[in-house]
Amino acid sequence: MPSEEELFASVDALLEEEPQLPPPAERARLREAAGITQARLAVALKTSTQTVKNYENGRSEPKPPRLEAYQRLLKGWAAKYPAHGAPAPALTPASAPQPDVPQTTTAPSAPEVDEPETDAQAPAAQERPVRPVGRPAASRRPAAKGAVKAAVDPRFPHGPLAVLDGDGSAYGVDGIVLDCPAATIPQLVEWTLRESGLGAAKLHRHGKDSDPLIVLTAAAAVKLGLPERLEGHEQRRSLRLPEDHPVVKQVAKAKWQLTQRGFGPWARIYRKAQGRERQCVQLAVLSWDALDERAWPGVTAMEPADVARVLGVYATRVITPRGSTAVSGLELMTAMRPPTRAVRDEATGNWVSGHNPGSLGTEPMDPAPPEATQEHPVVVGSGWKGGFLNEEAYQWVRDVDLLTAEECTLPYAVGLDLNTAFLAAAARLVVGLSAPDHFHAPTFNPKIPGSWLVDLSCIELDPRLPSPFTPDGSRPTGPAWYQTHTVAYAQELGFNVQPIEAYLRRETGAYLDPWHDRLKNAYVDTLADLGVSKDLSDAEFLAAMEQHKQTDPALAAVLSAIKATVKGGVGKLRERPQGRHYKEGERWPALERPTWRPDIRAAVISKARVNMHRKLNNMVKMTGLYPLAVLSDCVVYPSPGDNPLAFLPYAASGKPQPGGFRLGPTPGLAKLEGIQPMAWAVDLMEQGLNPARHIKGGDAVLDEGE
Incomplete structure (x- = not known):
């Protein structure tokens, strides 16, 4: 027994x-x-x-x-x-x-x-x-906390994307795990389109559904025949597999196509649509740096389920990624304002594709010469010598000789950062939708978007503030091209403006409004999930912001990506030519997009810079304080205390005074950027360095030359 x-x-x-x-x-x-x-x-x-x-x-x-x-x-x-x-x-x-x-x-x-x-x-x-x-x-990792689940589209029961590991497990949103039997890239594409149930519904009724995204871990990439790393001597964005690589041949043999960018960190594999059915899959290879660490901090090193969570929240709140955050920002503009809609042909009665009012249309549009870049064909071909718009964000430091003894004896320099300042500027921003028309000696109209040649050099302002008309804050020296918002601000300050000439657009609209609304909600909702909500007092807000990144690193990465989407999307409106083989005067690929619109980029930045100056000016009126430096959306003030509450203007009731800088979690309001000793800031200013660039601390001062 x-x-x-x-x-x-x-x-x-x-x-x-x-x-x-x-x-x-x-x-x-x-x-x-x-x-x-x-x-x-x-x-x-x-x-x-x-x-x-x-x-x-x-x-x-x-x-x-x-x-x-x-x-x-x-x-x-x-x-x-x-x-x-x-x-x-x-x-x-x-x-x-x-x-x-x-x-x-x-x-x-x-x-x-x-x-x-x-x-x-x-x-x-x-x-x-x-x-x-x-x-x-369920995922092998903790479930998402704080994120609100979106309604499930019955056509895409498993969400917008999945992260594939080397064992054939595809991790999706909400802890879902799918079994993926694919052993090659063509098999993966077929599985994604035929079996996975992945994808996302269109964001606008006239738009298109988002193609499914498959993110490959390093192990999955190797299993599917891809190199673990993509090496080369070109810029990272230009890296791709050579055309004779076995995987590229497999794709072609299976009758699939790659876009002109080839098989790189973000690869689109497609067949021409049959009827209304799209056949396209987006791939992202983590070990090829598909997720830039600056926009997606720490995400590449996460477990597959956590990567899926981060990207899933972003896809639900913003858009399914199709490339860098800059690319996604630009794609979101088109997704929220599709260029076409179905219209009935009066002659035949059939439904055909027509222009969607308020959109940028389907055809690229050349800018006016002063709105272009110096290598653009409209500039090179015409021999334009009339100057260009210089609507850029602030990079200004006050002359150290203009510091007062009282300011120098204050103990602290405190940096404030405006939340998504470009996004706040995009709200209710009227931009041009049609081609520019040329006018000589026009009467200025602040309601017409365009570019104006005006002499603002006669305007004298307090030198302790940056000029609102130039990025470096210096006083203009003669006639120059300005976007409408800059000229309108000169008029707001009480000066008579008399344009010499202008390039204006007759058809206008608030093109960026839906883009702004979606990104604003994404930003505010994600901050709220991290414990930073609108109902906090200013002191509670500052305390919550100190801890929000540690509360949930995954959602903190989503927040970072949302902010990068705003800046990158605006930047993409004037994408410059890439590659060492480019010759001045040639067209480059970005020019073939209807969204290559440097005038819209200039409008956003002009309004953001004017908004910043208006707050700086109001702070002088309310507190008598002048800034030490400004860098884009960050401003540094001398302070008697070690937090912004020591110098921000409040009414007797305790409520923030309108018009100046106010703390809060919504776009356009401010948060603490950093605190340093006042002597530290003065030392940098004497060296010609910008305290706003380094106010966060760390080793940035040692690495940065200006």
């Missing part, structure tokens, strides 16, 4: 084994006996219908944690529906609609014999209610 210890050891060994599932045929029998369709089971297990089919015909097996959930479900069904037991009583049909999960074939690596749908085999499926079964598969 075996001893008790031996028996217990044997039993413990069984308990430690991997969960065992019944044979594939029994799995199908149990599901049919329960009256559940394969599509419904796929939703419960957070996988695809095809994967459930594979479980039931023996082609694949589930992996943890889905394995344990599936086993638990089958055990429950086995207890209710034994092989020779009586059939369960029929129940009332369900009223809830079933999710529209795509019914597709397997990936090329695993061809499957066609089989009829289980619904047809099992009449009981029509008699039983739809009910939750088992336990939904």
Whole structure:
């Protein structure tokens, strides 16, 4: 007789084994006996219908944690529906609609014999209610906290994207894990489009659905035949696989195409659309630096489930990434203002594609010469010598000789940073939508967007403030080109402006409004998830901002990406030529986009700089304080205390005074950028360095030369 210890050891060994599932045929029998369709089971297990089919015909097996959930479900069904037991009583049909999960074939690596749908085999499926079964598969990492789930589109039950690891697990949003059998890039594309249930609905009724995004970890890239690292001597954005690489050949052999950018960190693989159905998959390779550390801090080093969480929140609140945050920012503009809409042809009665009012249209538009860059064809071809717009963000330091003894004896220099200043400037910003027209000696109209040649050199302002008319804050020296907002501000300050000439646009609109609204909501909602909400007092706000990055690093990365999307999107409106082979006067790819609009970029930056100067001016009136330095959306003030509460203007009621800098979590309001000793700031100013650039501290001063 075996001893008790031996028996217990044997039993413990069984308990430690991997969960065992019944044979594939029994799995199908149990599901049919329960009256559940394969599509419904796929939703419960957070996988695809095809994967459930594979479980039931023996082609694949589930992996943890889905394995344990599936086993638990089958055990429950086995207890209710034994092989020779009586059939369960029929129940009332369900009223809830079933999710529209795509019914597709397997990936090329695993061809499957066609089989009829289980619904047809099992009449009981029509008699039983739809009910939750088992336990939904979860990520191996902690679930998202604070993020609000978006409504699930039945066409895309598994969300906008997935992160694929080297074991064939594709991690999606909300802890979903899909089994991906693909062994090659073409197989991955087929699986994504036919089986994964990935994608996202269009953001505007006249727009297009977002293509699914698959993010490859280093292990997944190697498994699919890609190099772990992409090396080369060109700029990082230009790196791509050579055309004779085996993976590129595989893609072509499978009748798929790559965009002109080729197979780089962000690769788009597509076939021409058939009817209204798009066939396109976006790939991002993490180990090829697809996610820039400056925009997505720490994300590349995260576990796949956490990468999926970060990108999933961004996709839900902003847009499914299609490249850098700058590219995504530009794509969001088009997604929120699609260039075309369906219109009825009066002659034939048919629906055709027509212009969508308020958009930039489908054709690129050349700028006026002063709005272009010096290498642009309209400049080189015309021999333009009349100067250019210089609407850029502030980089200004007060002359150290203008510091007073009283200011120098204050103990602190405190930096304030305006939240997404460019985004705040985009709100209700009227821009030109049509081509520019040339005018001589026009009467200035602040409501017309355009570029004006005006002499503002006669305007004398306090030298302790930067000039609102130049990026370096210096006084203009003669006639120069300015965007409408800059000239309007000169008029607001009480000066008579008399333009010499102008390039103006007759058709106008608030093109960026929906872009602003979506990004503002994304920014505010993400900050709120990090514990920084609108209802905090100023002191509570400062305390919450000190801790928000540690509260949840994943959501902090989303916040960083949102801010980078704003700045990058505005910057992309005037993308310069890339590559050492470019010759001045040639067109470059960005010029073929309707969104290459340097005049709109100038309008955003002009308004942001004017907004900054208006606050600086109001601060003088309310507090008598002058700034030490300004860098884009950051301003440094001398302060008697070690936080902004020591010098910001408040009414007797304790409420912030309107017009100056105010603390808060919304775009255009301020947060603390950094605190340093006043002597530190004076020392930098004497060296000709900008304290606003270094107020955060660290080693930046040692690395930065100006």
